[in-house]
Amino acid sequence: MQDVARAAGVSPMTVSNVINNRPHVRESTRAKVLDAMDRLGYRVNVAARNLRAGRTQVIGLAVPEVDRPYYGELAARIIRHARAAGYQVVIEETGADREGELEAIAWSRNSMYDGLILSAVGLGPADRELLRVDFPVVVLGERIFDGPVDHIAMPNTEGTRAATAHLIDRGCRRIAMLTGPDLTGTNVSSLRHAGYREALRAAGLPYDAGLVVPVPELTLECGAAGARRLAGAEAGVDGVVAVTDTVALGAMRGLADAGLRVPGDVRVVGFDGITVGAYTLPSLSTIDPGTDGMAARAVGLLVRRIRKDDGLGQPRDIIGPFRLVERESTA
Amino acid sequence: MQDVARAAGVSPMTVSNVINNRPHVRESTRAKVLDAMDRLGYRVNVAARNLRAGRTQVIGLAVPEVDRPYYGELAARIIRHARAAGYQVVIEETGADREGELEAIAWSRNSMYDGLILSAVGLGPADRELLRVDFPVVVLGERIFDGPVDHIAMPNTEGTRAATAHLIDRGCRRIAMLTGPDLTGTNVSSLRHAGYREALRAAGLPYDAGLVVPVPELTLECGAAGARRLAGAEAGVDGVVAVTDTVALGAMRGLADAGLRVPGDVRVVGFDGITVGAYTLPSLSTIDPGTDGMAARAVGLLVRRIRKDDGLGQPRDIIGPFRLVERESTA
DNA sequence: TTGAAAGCGCTAACAG
């Protein structure tokens, strides 16, 4: 910048004014500066600007795993909304555990980001105080109500209850659930499992622990293996509620491997509304939590916190709406 | 930091030494400093460190669209390799066009990133000179050979040739291709189309332009629509080569909608080796270009360029190996 | 409309 100023015969301040399109610069001066910038191939140094400004225009996004379709779609939407608000997004993987999530928070405070969107699956109400940081954080998807930060939850229990009720509605009577490994606490699996259980109770159906199959990871592979295990162990299963769409897609594969047809023998419903579910054979019925809306709200809230927008007041707890999407897998 | 230094009764330099785990700090001093840091809730200011160091430990990754499974998986792998090398990753979307890609390069030069991995689909040999920047760039996936930057190409033509030959091997004689919109130049679609054509010629099969169906975007939706269009317009098609796995999955859906069975009536093969293809019904045969290997090489090369590692010499052009993965869709 | 001075927070180089 010094160089440009010298080459243009002006002060660095004037160069700065030109770069930032500030008024009160004579046209001829502006032209001289632009010309010098061009000749010298000048680029602003973002690091210096950040230091001076005390912010980076970068937000962090911490998700369990980027290559799970749901998080890929979530990340894409967050990136777009952030960009629209003038922010770049750095993606971190937490590995779907509590430690990774806490680490993401700790890192963020190194002022590399102006704020953090944390898609949490491992944190629970007990970690409430650990979220008390002097730094804008929005937590997505986990149920830590009345915590110190803004929080956008999914309608986990309600959605799964609706999904299960939908199967019952379609005539299923022996409905299994494929869940994650941990049914204690307030993680996604236990909340969705609760919804499954509530729907059974509401319909007067028995809860059979043998029909609840935990899978170690929420992946296609584990979903397929879980479904095969289920098909081998339990007879007469006519419905499967999967904790996520990815697990559901794996399950449809596993059921086919076991010689069961979907929806003929077994109906299947997932949760998340990922795109590919609309195109599989059969297409997958699911609970759509409105991912784009969640992304928009998360970015919007975070940006307002970063800008210290008053009128936001206390941390907010938001639960979005959901929509049951009926497709072929429950037809 | 000043504050910490004052609180600990030492100089800022000593605080810096403690933070960076440098030797030659007496244990008692280190303890005092750590204590002061703790009490004051001190965090290093990354912006200042970046300014001082002239680098950010951040690399940019520009991809067409984050929520296409292939790019999601690619991004995940790049993030992991980058992290292992001590770098964070910012993801930018180019929107799959040349302008977006050039913009990504221009932005990067604003020294926000130490380097850029550009997954290019719109740039062509004509843009070779535009890549001549004083800034480490690795181009992924596009065929700009002998350009000014390192370049990791996919075996587009060879892979599609093998995929098509595989269909011929399986007895297909009227093989269609679903491609992207542009078959001129050196984009992914035209290169893969060339492989398709080569394989037909090698087998002595006629090339029928009516069997080449361009789709406007490489999405599930367009793949499905393209397949339906194909099924309506051409009779006796017994094989489909899709330009990507995503298009292939859409196509399997579209063929089913048209009453055609895969692989009974029509065999389908894709390209990219995305995970979900192993779990669909039927599972998708594909050309696996070794995405993780590409990601590792891209990050490795970029990091060496950033570190000005000599011994790398001239920009490199690398074409990875590929592997035909035979699954149910071509059984 | 333009410029001079000062400092954001950190660390390399060197001195003690």
Place this chain on the structure above:
DNA sequence: CTGTTAGCGCTTTCAA
């Protein structure tokens, strides 16, 4: 083992 000096490149403030 610890401290001093200086400067990375930018922009806010105030003066000309």
